[in-house]
Amino acid sequence: MSRPAVATAGPVRVVGTGLLGASLGLALSGAGVDVQLEDISPTAAALARDIGAGRLAGADGAAPALVVVATPPDIAAENVLAQLRAHPGAVVTDVASVKALVAEEVEARAGADVARYVGSHPMAGRERSGAAAADADLFVGRPWVIVPGRRSAPEAVLAVRSLAVDVGAAPVTLGAQEHDDAVALVSHLPQVAASLVAARLREASEAALGLAGQGLRDVTRIAASDPQLWAAILVGNAGPVAKALRALRADLDAAVEALERAAARGPLAEGTTGPLARVVAAGNAGVGRIPGKHGGAPRRYAEVTVLVPDEPGELGRLFGEVGEAGVNIEDLKLEHSAGQPVGLAILSVLPAAATRLEAELDRRGWRVVAG
Incomplete structure (x- = not known):
């Protein structure tokens, strides 16, 4: 079977061989791109190599043309700066799920090298982590946000955009703060909400858990995510996430007040059913705005x-x-x-x-x- 033609020229160095890094390595290696793997954990890098995500970095000293930093957001900027210094001919991107914090630190410290840096974030993942969960098709059909800095060179932006296209993603260009505000609502808030709901199950009776249906599974699926990684993500995007949670808390308080009124005065008391119906109706309106198949407008099936x-x-x-x-x-x-x-x-x-x-x-x- 012939390999698909790609625009990304190797070597590509992937720094961080967890789910995203190893999946990227699998996708690029499958397209014939030379991938170098680097990780603070030699065991993690070896596992990514053994599943076919690339070869260990440093074997032949070949300088990478593109470096992808796939580390947690709290150390992403540090790794981007290190890679810019180590590889003066390479374009460097990171795939951290928060962008403003990383971009601010890189732009403040990179000097002229900042022209070779372009932030990015593939909107892809799963609740399992590590190279063992990697999938070459993880990015197919998913948005990949490109976040150029004020001084990013056009050719660097093109290299990162080509990378996204080559692994099957759909590039979307946003500013760093615009990205962080968006993911707080569509990614980070759902993670916190799922975790809070799932936490209520710790003391549930076996009889109650035996009644669990698909609704509970749907709501709590992502609650199985990596706690350490998500703590770094949430504090890295603290302001926008806190704003989204405050809005959710206000809606939740309104629902609690209506329920407490019903418990105290009876289910037909004034001011009970209306607020609760509005909560559900607002949810109907919100879910109706989620893009449908292939990212198009929602469609009824x-x-x-x-x-x-x-x-x-x-x-x-x-x-x-x-x-x-x-x-x-x-x-x-x-x-x-x-x-x-x-x-x-x-x-x-x-x-x-x-x-x-x-x-x-x-x-x-x-x-x-x-x-």
Whole structure:
């Protein structure tokens, strides 16, 4: 199989071989780019090498053309400055999830070398960390924010933009503070909210946990994230995150007041149902603004729910037979019940295809669950 053509010229040095760094190494190595791996932990670098993310740095002394600093945000600026000094011919970027703090320190200390620095941040990740969780397709279809500094050279900006495109991401250009305000709302606030909800489960009874459904799993999925990494991210973007949390707290206080009023005066007391309905309605409006498939405007789909036996190959067989029916799956949700030998596959399809798909799956012996 021929490799895809890429604009990124190697060697590319990846500093930090955790999830993002190792995934980037896998993607670039798969495209034939020479990747050098560097990490403060020799074991972490060796693991990234062994999964195919590149070779250990320093083996031949070749100077990198591009350096990607993939370390936590609290040490990103320090590593960017070190790489600018060590490799005077290289463009340097970092992929830290906060940008203003890093850019401010680099611009204050890098001197003329700051022209070779361009901040960036791929909006990709997962709750698992480390090279063992790396995926060459982690960036495919995801936004990659490019954050040029005031003195970034055009050719440096182009090199980082090309890197994003070469690994399948969609480049988006933002200012450093604009980026930090945005991610506080769409990334950092959800992490804190998920963690707070999941923390309430520590003392839950086994009976209560046995009733957990997909809603709880959806809300708490990212609560399994790395505490040390997220502490560094949150303090690095403290102002915007605090602002978002204060707004959330105000909404939460309004809901608590309505519930306490209902508990004290009865569920039909004045000022109880209205505020709670407004909370849910505001959520409807907000979720309706989340971009749809391929980043376009939200689009309504019909849902076809199918009971799937929890056995090897059954989900793949379902997908195959949906394809044979000539229907494209626009989105997918899986729901599992604890201790049950079946799960629910909720297939989002174009409304015009839903009835036909239900009939075809029923004909092929699948149990279609009525909506």
